[in-house]
Amino acid sequence: MSFIIFLVVTCAAVPAGAQFLRLTKLAPQALPERLLASATVGYVLVGYGTLILGLTGHLTAWAVAAMLAGFAVAGLGNWNLLWEGVLTGLNFLFRAFRMPFHAPIAAILLLIVSGTFITALEPPAGRDYDGLAEHLAQAAAYVRHAEVTPLWYDHHSHFPSNMQMLYSIGLLYHSEGAAKLFHWFHGIMALVAAFLIARRFFGPRSCGPAALVLAVSPMFIWLMGVAYVDLAVMAYGLVAVLAFLRWQKSGVPADLMLAGLMAGCGMTVKMQGAALFGILMLAALIMKPQLPLAFVRRLKWTVLAGIIGLMIALPWYVRSTLNTGNPFYPFAYSIFGGKLWSADRALAYQRHQLEFGLGDLPPQQELDAMPAWQRFLSGPREPWKWLVAPFGLTFMPWEYEVNLGPLQNLLMTSVGPLWLALLPLVLLLRGRPRALSRLMWLFLPLWVWWFMSMQLGRYLLPTLVILAPVAGYAFVRYTRGGRTGSYFAVAAVSLASATALGILMLLVVPAVPVVFGLETRESYLMRNLEVYEPSAYIAMHTPPNARIATYGEVRTYHFQRDAFWAEYGHSSLIAYNDMKGPQDLIRRYHELGITHVLINQAYLPDLWTSQDTTMRLLREAIRDGQLHLVRAFPVHRNYLLFAVSPGGGGA
Amino acid sequence: MPEVTDELPVWVQVAGGLWCLLTVVLFVRQILWAYTALLGGS
Numbered sequence: 270m271s272f273i274i275f276l277v278v279t280c281a282a283v284p285a286g287a288q289f290l291r292l293t294k295l296a297p298q299a300l301p302e303r304l305l306a307s308a309t310v311g312y313v314l315v316g317y318g319t320l321i322l323g324l325t326g327h328l329t330a331w332a333v334a335a336m337l338a339g340f341a342v343a344g345l346g347n348w349n350l351l352w353e354g355v356l357t358g359l360n361f362l363f364r365a366f367r368m369p370f371h372a373p374i375a376a377i378l379l380l381i382v383s384g385t386f387i388t389a390l391e392p393p394a395g396r397d398y399d400g401l402a403e404h405l406a407q408a409a410a411y412v413r414h415a416e417v418t419p420l421w422y423d424h425h426s427h428f429p430s431n432m433q434m435l436y437s438i439g440l441l442y443h444s445e446g447a448a449k450l451f452h453w454f455h456g457i458m459a460l461v462a463a464f465l466i467a468r469r470f471f472g473p474r475s476c477g478p479a480a481l482v483l484a485v486s487p488m489f490i491w492l493m494g495v496a497y498v499d500l501a502v503m504a505y506g507l508v509a510v511l512a513f514l515r516w517q518k519s520g521v522p523a524d525l526m527l528a529g530l531m532a533g534c535g536m537t538v539k540m541q542g543a544a545l546f547g548i549l550m551l552a553a554l555i556m557k558p559q560l561p562l563a564f565v566r567r568l569k570w571t572v573l574a575g576i577i578g579l580m581i582a583l584p585w586y587v588r589s590t591l592n593t594g595n596p597f598y599p600f601a602y603s604i605f606g607g608k609l610w611s612a613d614r615a616l617a618y619q620r621h622q623l624e625f626g627l628g629d630l631p632p633q634q635e636l637d638a639m640p641a642w643q644r645f646l647s648g649p650r651e652p653w654k655w656l657v658a659p660f661g662l663t664f665m666p667w668e669y670e671v672n673l674g675p676l677q678n679l680l681m682t683s684v685g686p687l688w689l690a691l692l693p694l695v696l697l698l699r700g701r702p703r704a705l706s707r708l709m710w711l712f713l714p715l716w717v718w719w720f721m722s723m724q725l726g727r728y729l730l731p732t733l734v735i736l737a738p739v740a741g742y743a744f745v746r747y748t749r750g751g752r753t754g755s756y757f758a759v760a761a762v763s764l765a766s767a768t769a770l771g772i773l774m775l776l777v778v779p780a781v782p783v784v785f786g787l788e789t790r791e792s793y794l795m796r797n798l799e800v801y802e803p804s805a806y807i808a809m810h811t812p813p814n815a816r817i818a819t820y821g822e823v824r825t826y827h828f829q830r831d832a833f834w835a836e837y838g839h840s841s842l843i844a845y846n847d848m849k850g851p852q853d854l855i856r857r858y859h860e861l862g863i864t865h866v867l868i869n870q871a872y873l874p875d876l877w878t879s880q881d882t883t884m885r886l887l888r889e890a891i892r893d894g895q896l897h898l899v900r901a902f903p904v905h906r907n908y909l910l911f912a913v914s915p916g917g918g919g920a
Numbered sequence: 921m922p923e924v925t926d927e928l929p930v931w932v933q934v935a936g937g938l939w940c941l942l943t944v945v946l947f948v949r950q951i952l953w954a955y956t957a958l959l960g961g962s
Contacts, residue, residue, distance in 0.1 A: 663943070664950050676954035679947075686947035690940040697932050747936045750927040757937025761944040768948055 271390060271439075271446025278315060278438055278447075279308070279454065280351060281337040284344025286311025291347070295527045297515070301465055304354040305508045306527060307347070308458060312451075312501075313534045313581065315340060316431035319438060320584070323417025330441050358461075370748070370759070374477040377766050381484045381493075382457065384773040388494025389453035390446045391780035392790050393826065394797035396681065398671075400496030401800075401824035405448060408436035409826055419592045421609055421842055422834045427598045429585035431537040432498040448496055455500040456493045459734060460484060462507035467738035470514055470704035471745070479741025481762070483734055485769035486685035488726060494776060498538050503731035505535035506545045510711065510735050513549050514704050520560040522570045525553055529574030536582035540597060541728060544718050546582075550575045552711055559703070609840045617838055626724035627654045627661050627668050645721075655720050662726055663689045669726040680772050682726055687765050688733060691740035691758075698746055708739050795904075800824045803867055803908045806900055815864045820887065821872035822908075833863055837883055845882045851890035858913045866896055871907040 286307035290296035297303045318336045322328045362375055393400050403425045411417045411433075420426035432452065439448030460480045467479035483489055492500050509531035516524035532549050535542030553571040554564075586596040595605035602615035616633070624630050626649025636644050646652060654661075661668050666683035667675055673682070695705060715732040722728075744762060748755040779797070782788035794801040804827035807817055817828055818835035825832035837845055843857050858866075868887070870876055876884055890896040896911040928936075 663947060674954075674958070676951070676958050679951050679954055686944045690943035694936040694940065697936060698928070743936075746928060747933055747940070750933075754928075754930050754933025754937050757934065757941045761937070761940040764941075764948060765944045768944075768951070
């Protein structure tokens with residue numbers, strides 16, 4: 270059922286996207302490029318359609334069905350694109366077997382695509398942290414109320430949310446599997462885009478290895494099975510780069526417009542997409558196309574491409590401005606400000622982001638005492654760390670991610686070894702294709718941007734992938750001729766692939782019983798997600814209009830009730846510092862409609878001793894009986910569920 | 921469409937290939953180290 274829902278939405282979106290490209294005269298002639306661009310635009314259009322329904326309070330199954338039918342009718346003239354696309358894909362796959370190494374590469378790709386298809390269908394559990402906390406949880410809240418409204422307790426809900434709109438469609442038809450398949454499919458789009466860039470600009474031998482380098486990345490394999498949004502940014506970015514390189518070669522303005530449009534689509538998914546959009550537009554001005562073209566004409570087309578990209582993304586940023594007063598909420602707080610946010614929260618948030626990377630960020634007092642340039646280049650941003658970052662990312666991924674422990678970080682959140690193994694090899698090559706230098710130059714500022722902003726591995730991968738074709742090309746060059754020297758590179762890629770398949774098995778095998786109906790969803794989630802025990806209780810025993818405030822826990826998707834992240838750092842909705850006693854806290858709970866409080870003591874180890882205002886107020890409210898214990902959970906003892914006293918707060 | 925036609929000097933191929941292999945072997949070694957550390961509780 271999940272697959273059918275995913276397929277129906279995709280079959281409505283792609284032809285509609287193709288129609289949009291046809292009307293705007295931006296459709297590429299080549300079928301694979303047209304298919305990718307159509308899917309990108311189609312998904313964004315469906316996302317906007319869902320947003321409109323949500324903003325007007327009509328996010329219902331029938332309204333979405335009608336919207337999809339409308340898209341299907343609008344794209345009627347382009348339905349051939351779907352079956353032609355499938356045939357072309359199969360043709361590519363079979364033809365690949367004629368090339369050296371391509372048969373095993375095609376087999377590995379097929380295994381990874383099929384394996385991750387299974388992980389995408391498993392119920393969202395422990396590995397899907399952001400999905401449970403943000404992406405699926407937001408979509409579920411919209412679906413519950415048939416409306417897209419700001420979730421003020423979660424600043425992420427003000428971000429561009431095109432993927433969350435697609436997830437809402439899945440959840441509207443009671444299928445979280447369909448929601449996750451949208452993310453999975455964007456991973457497939459990224460693989461195809463990497464394959465195409467390599468094929469068009471580095472020759473047919475490079476295309477398989479290019480896709481392989483991405484596919485065997487442990488982080489990619491993990492992302493394919495969760496409801497995050499990074500694979501969409503990655504896919505749209507790669508399609509944008511493909512269009513940009515085509516423009517560099519052909520000089521046809523439509524290709525540059527398409528690049529702007531695709532990069533703009535990336536900005537509808539995540540603000541991070543703005544970096545690639547900006548770099549591409551800048552590169553369009555600086556990098557001369559192969560055919561000579563006057564600067565003024567280049568400038569004109571670049572401005573036009575920029576406007577197109579901005580237009581497609583603009584509604585999300587307008588929405589954020591209207592809701593919060595800040596188009597990039599909660600970022601750039603010192604410039605735009607932002608509703609229910611504050612300078613101390615902005616500082617804490619910024620510090621949290623700057624802490625990723627090798628080494629520790631100096632204490633804030635030390636930072637404040639430094640000159641601006643030194644502050645900028647301190648802690649994980651010391652210049653030498655930029656040079657060692659490729660090694661750190663490969664061998665110590667826990668420094669560049671939420672630290673889950675070395676093994677889990679290596680198996681799930683590592684970019685994998687092939688980037689470091691293959692990319693430096695191009696430095697020894699002579700006679701490099703022009704597109705190779707183009708890709709390297711495009712990546713360089715993005716690499717600096719990543720280093721200077723938030724050194725999270727997951728934020729790098731969507732831009733690192735633009736070098737997948739380069740890595741694929743390096744592999745081909747170093748294995749050309751089949752002499753003794755080539756065996757080392759073949760052995761390296763084989764070992765990396767075997768490791769990736771091993772990681773894939775670790776993720777797939779536990780998912781098989783629940784996906785194929787041999788294990789119940791409840792039993793699977795009980796084993797694999799600690800917050801599921803309180804979630805299931807809340808879903809079963811609290812009234813439908815209950816609202817659960819959480820402390821030490823943000824993964825609220827399975828509550829099936831309205832949630833509220835109540836800790837100080839999330840928003841200023843609860844002014845803990847202005848409260849005189851627990852009665853003020855209870856009064857505020859009542860005003861906000863909060864009926865229950867869930868505490869996860871694992872993340873609040875000093876709940877019973879801390880002098881922190883929030884903890885003290887909670888303790889006093891519990892002591893006074895204004896929060897009374899409803900349930901202590903037998904398996905996961907760190908969770909406590911309290912009910913808010915209906916009469917409290919009046920004293 | 922560009923196609924690879926020339927072959928690299930043997931030393932380049934060997935040096936590059938060895939770098940490539942070393943990187944992947946070190947990555948696998950890290951996984952094994954992390955696994956044994958987890959088993960040992962360190």
